[in-house]
Amino acid sequence: MTSPVTIIGAGLGGLTLARVLHVHGIPATVYEAEASASARTQGGMLDIHDYNGQLALRAAHLTEEFRDIILEGRQAMRILDRSGKVLLDKADDGTGGRPEVQRGELRRILLASLPAGTVQWGHKVDEARALGDGRHEVVFADGSTVTTSLLVGADGAWSRVRPLLSAAEPVYIGMSFVETYLYDADTRHPALAKAVGDGTMLALDPGGQEIHAHREAGGTLHVYIVLSKPLEWFADIDFDDIDLAGAGAATARIAAEFDGWAPELTALITESDTAPVLRPHNALPGEHRWDRVPGVTLLGDAAHLAAQDGEGANFAMLDAAELAQSLAAHPDDAETALAEYERVMFARSAAAAAEAAAMSDATPQDAIDFFTQDERTR
Numbered sequence: 489m490t491s492p493v494t495i496i497g498a499g500l501g502g503l504t505l506a507r508v509l510h511v512h513g514i515p516a517t518v519y520e521a522e523a524s525a526s527a528r529t530q531g532g533m534l535d536i537h538d539y540n541g542q543l544a545l546r547a548a549h550l551t552e553e554f555r556d557i558i559l560e561g562r563q564a565m566r567i568l569d570r571s572g573k574v575l576l577d578k579a580d581d582g583t584g585g586r587p588e589v590q591r592g593e594l595r596r597i598l599l600a601s602l603p604a605g606t607v608q609w610g611h612k613v614d615e616a617r618a619l620g621d622g623r624h625e626v627v628f629a630d631g632s633t634v635t636t637s638l639l640v641g642a643d644g645a646w647s648r649v650r651p652l653l654s655a656a657e658p659v660y661i662g663m664s665f666v667e668t669y670l671y672d673a674d675t676r677h678p679a680l681a682k683a684v685g686d687g688t689m690l691a692l693d694p695g696g697q698e699i700h701a702h703r704e705a706g707g708t709l710h711v712y713i714v715l716s717k718p719l720e721w722f723a724d725i726d727f728d729d730i731d732l733a734g735a736g737a738a739t740a741r742i743a744a745e746f747d748g749w750a751p752e753l754t755a756l757i758t759e760s761d762t763a764p765v766l767r768p769h770n771a772l773p774g775e776h777r778w779d780r781v782p783g784v785t786l787l788g789d790a791a792h793l794a795a796q797d798g799e800g801a802n803f804a805m806l807d808a809a810e811l812a813q814s815l816a817a818h819p820d821d822a823e824t825a826l827a828e829y830e831r832v833m834f835a836r837s838a839a840a841a842a843e844a845a846a847m848s849d850a851t852p853q854d855a856i857d858f859f860t861q862d863e864r865t866r
Contacts, residue, residue, distance in 0.1 A: 501804030
């Protein structure tokens with residue numbers, strides 16, 4: 489079995505690549521490990537930026553569909569200190585360049601824009617191997633294979649395609665998020681809903697502990713508790729007990745790290761309607777790159793996994809659009825297309841990694857300055 493472009497991973501990057509290729513008349517097949525489009529809840533909110541993610545959606549001819557799923561008012565931003573004092577309260581006046589959408593809705597419009605059968609569900613990759621002359625074989629867990637002359641790894645942090653290009657592996661950066669949800673917050677948790685406000689709330693402390701919360705659709709508050717701890721510290725907490733009643737010990741252990749914080753902030757942890765879920769943060773080297781290997785490339789987290797900074801999905805989509813446009817511009821010379829794409833992508837990801845490193849020691853005032861600067865200077 490052969491395919492002109494074989495894409496591994498039906499995340500936002502892989503789907504954007506398939507869509508922009510389709511716009512240019514280039515067929516592609518996407519192989520995804522999940523059993524179906526509805527097999528897993530697709531995360532929370534994403535702010536899609538006018539300088540990367542929205543450019544990709546324009547290239548995909550999906551700007552109108554994107555506008556239809558924007559959650560109005562969610563660009564509002566509140567920054568608090570640990571006492572609950574409001575340091576910044578910025579309303580969404582409709583002029584910002586980072587509108588918020590639900591990740592699942594964005595994935596839905598991308599899937600709907602593809603020809604039937606483009607995504608092959610239930611195809612978990614075991615390995616990808618070189619056959620020579622720029623051709624590669626992908627071996628799936630069920631024993632089936634696909635052979636392709638153009639393979640793209642859009643399969644995230646633990647990519648099975650990346651070893652064809654690089655020996656680099658993600659490493660833990662010393663910080664984890666603990667994720668929880670509160671539902672119907674305006675009715676059931678009104679004080680917490682007020683503290684979060686209409687969009688995003690960041691409660692920051694110079695010690696490195698933070699609480700982030702996003703107001704999602706339907707009055708849901710999506711909370712991330714940020715802790716700079718080694719993985720061994722989290723290993724002593726039982727996150728596997730997903731029953732809320734049984735997760736009390738885990739919740740209490742996390743909340744104890746915020747002793748002395750305002751009660752309306754710690755309640756975002758202790759009043760959670762879901763058991764806490766650990767999300768360790770890993771990253772690839774800041775200037776991760778590889779020598780050109782014929783017939784294969786990477787995009788998104790497979791290429792440049794970084795600490796979470798709100799750019800990951802946007803960069804993956806922009807990678808995808810630029811790769812597709814480069815292939816369309818060089819229909820008879822895929823190697824030139826891949827080389828041009830990688831040159832631009834490497835420079836962009838290195839610059840982003842340097843900026844993220846510079847922000848690693850950011851103070852609450854740095855965050856305020858960032859969210860109050862002119863959107864055009866970002």
